[in-house]
Amino acid sequence: MKHLNKLFVAVLMAMGVSSQAQDSNNPWAIAFGVNAVDTRTSAGGGNNWLDRHFSQPFDVKNNWNILPSVSYLSVSRYVGSNFTVGLQGSVNKIDKLVTFDPTAPGHDGRGMIVTNPGDLMYYGIDGKVKYSFMNLIKSQVIDPSLHLGGGYTFLGDSSFGTVNAGAGLAFWVSQNVGIELGTTYKKAFDSSDPLQRSHFQHTAGVVFKFGGKDTDGDGVYDKDDACPEVAGLKQFNGCPDTDGDGIIDSEDACPEVAGLASLKGCPDADGDGITDAEDACPNVAGLASLKGCPDADKDGVADKDDKCPNVAGPKENAGCPWPDTDKDGVADKDDACPEVAGPASNKGCPEVTPEAMDQLKSQARFIYFNSGKSTFKSADVPKRLDAMAALLKNYANSEFLIEGHTDSDGSEAFNQKLSEARAAVVKNALLDRGISPSKLKSVGYGETMPIATNKTAAGKALNRRTEVKLIK
Incomplete structure (x- = not known):
């Protein structure tokens, strides 16, 4: 597992590359998914080079090594003119190693035999330059590509460099999310070690594009957008005016309701000089001391909170006079027996006769x-x-x-x-x-x-x- 650290360090380095001037929307992409390694291509034997490499390219059962989990991660950046540069890290487990031995029993007729080498761990770090044909075919969904590059492979106790070439096909289900398929031929040159071998690596995964220069999608580039994260209008340098009152939201105290410039964009429906946003009774003119609400009985309790709006009463009793249910002259709040008349000297309760x-x-x-x-x-x-x-x-x-x-x-x-x-x-x-x-x-x-x-x-x-x- 020591090489796995190398894989993730390389990926993190790629993600930490300093940003440059952006040449296209969403220049960055990250992808992850499943990879398969086919070791048959370097087994030798066969009738010729094409036969060895392409006679059984999709013999998944016999030749492909697949780790049933997320096993590759790549980061890439668009650099212009349909070119992208990227770095990919992958991990796998080799339990199907194809070798050439026409003398061994069970070979496939060409001398190819599949053995289990004992679950060899496979790690790969690969850089590539990719060319996309998406713009050439004028498609918004289908994205075919070719790529070249090189990498380094760790297979068991062996490690070796490779020169890579391959092709890919992505299907963009939205502007930023796609499904990608890819295949890469990794050519190794040192044949002295049987584990240092050329091989195919296939990938299938999900790709996400990000880093676009029009973050809010309002048609105003971020460098010119005064509100780059909120969709707005060009006449306001990309800032919104939600209520359409001619005052941009950042300067509008009531951005969702059209109002007056003199009130910082807020309305005053009842004309009492208090903006509706601060007026507890926005449709009825009132007093500033009561947050714009009227007080008909002038008891200091706004009519909307006054249960007796036409009769003055204390605020503690919601604007109503204190009740005296038993009519004994002691208010219910002070009456220990509010339903039975009694003297005040006995807290409104009758004395025991x-x-x-x-x-x-x-x-x-x-x-x-x-x-x-x-x-x-x-x-x-x-x-x-x-x-x-x-x-x-x-x-x-x-x-x-x-x-x-x-x-x-x-x-x-x-x-x-x-x-x-x-x-x-x-x-x-x-x-x-x-x-x-x-x-x-x-x-x-x-x-x-x-x-x-x-x-x-x-x-x-x-x-x-x-x-x-x-x-x-």
Whole structure:
């Protein structure tokens, strides 16, 4: 693989040649593709020179060595008068070496026999001068050519120079992209080494032309084009005037919309002295302080952003007066209970009345639990929880305590945990109904606060209960 570095160094040197005055559009070309090496031409034998070289030129199966990958790269430059100079690097693997041995079994009748030399690596560096007949035949697609040159070949441990001659045919599918086919006869002169042999090399690949002098294709050469990368008009030295207002795009603040020279090419549809490009309301005359938009109620909010354009209101509320849904004199933005009237001293929320607490306590006391468990005993519990949640929502800025209680059955430690679990169950049920977690706390008192005797089943049932207390 050491010779592969030589190949790419040579290619990079060719690509780095300093630019010259361009004689034609797209003077540079780069091509790559697949190459095939046919070693039969130097095998000897045959009836004559033509027979040895051309009797089986396309015997691909028996004679051609093809590396199934991108295996050649070339760079070339047009130098004028249909001539191009270029450099090509190629790599291959020789597993079909044709030799002349009429005594060997299996020869083709002329003494030719194909052997596998053990996958010899092949590297080639070749320079050439090519003449194109494309202009002579006046074609825009078909590009036949002949070329001459020389090169150096590395084959296994051998290396040798060659004199080259060949022909090519390209088909240009666009102005810059083509498909190229080529064949080159490489003549070697030292026959003392059996690996230093003349051979054919065939190529098939894709070619790209570049480096044209009219980059934007506007008919103005780059050296005369003030905007060489953007198609434009000749009267503007190749620069565009997209909107046709007589101001070139590079000096036009609004290059895609026709405008006035006094406004650097920008229009002012509403005549308010603000260009449409900077006017947030380009079709309605307005104020410069509001980017050209009107303000009918003079509240400092442009009508287009004002949800109440005819009634003054703060900008923070989109130009509308602050709403007060419950009409309690506390704006909704400051009202902790915007849908329930309450005094400003309590942030717009009603203060908890004794009557409300009586209703909460009444509902809570009738939430009974199964003995020894934190599960509800009666089917009407969900309705009582709904009623409690409805009441609590009226007092969004008040905090409440849910107390859990048990009867005396079981140990005190068990009853303490059970009471805590019962209080938590009620609390969670209220949270599920939309009560804020910050407004509820729960605590368990075990069997320490009975409201009835624990000597009867009825009394124990009353003691398995919850209570609601107002914290603040």
